[in-house]
Amino acid sequence: MHIHRRFAWLLALLTPLLLGGCGYNDFQRLDEQVKAAWSEVLNQYQRRADLIPNIVSTVKGEASFEQDTLTKVIEARAKATSIQATPELINNPEAFQKFQAAQGELGSALSRLMVTVERYPELKANAAFQDLRVQLEGTENRITVARNRYIKAVNDFNVLARSFPTNLTAMIFSYPVKPNFTVQNEAAISAPPTVSFDKPAAPAAAASK
DSSP, X not given: OHHHHHHHHHHHHHHHHHHHHTTHHHHHHHHHHHXXXXXXXXXHHHHHHHHHHHHHHHHTTSTTSOHHHHHHHHHHHHHHHHSXXXXXXXXXXXXXXXXXXXXXXXXXXXXXXXXXXXXXXXXXXXXXXXXXXXXXXXXXXXXXHHHHHHHHHHHHHHHHHHSTTHHHHHHHTTOOOOOOOOHHHHHHHSSOOOOOOSOOXXXXXXXXX
């Protein structure tokens, strides 16, 4: 009995050291960092989604505005917001890819909308719309910052999950590598929609007269 007690005491003393040495505590810390970074990404995506109804409402005031461009923004927003971004999503590569693709489509649709607006001087001069454009640009910049932080957090976690001997800890405690934003899509969705209040250049034909 005395030997068993000494063994139990020794095991209790060594367990934290063993877990710490095999990276268990690091996995806990980095996993929390990934979750926090992901939460901020979602907050900024939601901020963008909340701006879109006001943007659409303002643009609708321009009777001749291309409805196809506007419809694509509305549809892209509906698709992006229909995906339930649960905490489990960051551990599901297929679901993560669908979420990323939907957000990328929304960003592209917004970019096309802002380019189209350049053809409508009255809309560009609308003070309310100008304010929304500035808010959108700021939100897109925040999305980029939040996404970059998430990429860094996931990279740190994945390096630990792939390295020896911590990869053994990852296997034992079910810490698989996490999906991340892909390089090819990152280049497409990291550029904020163009927000320019400069007057468009005169057509070449008109300038030559």
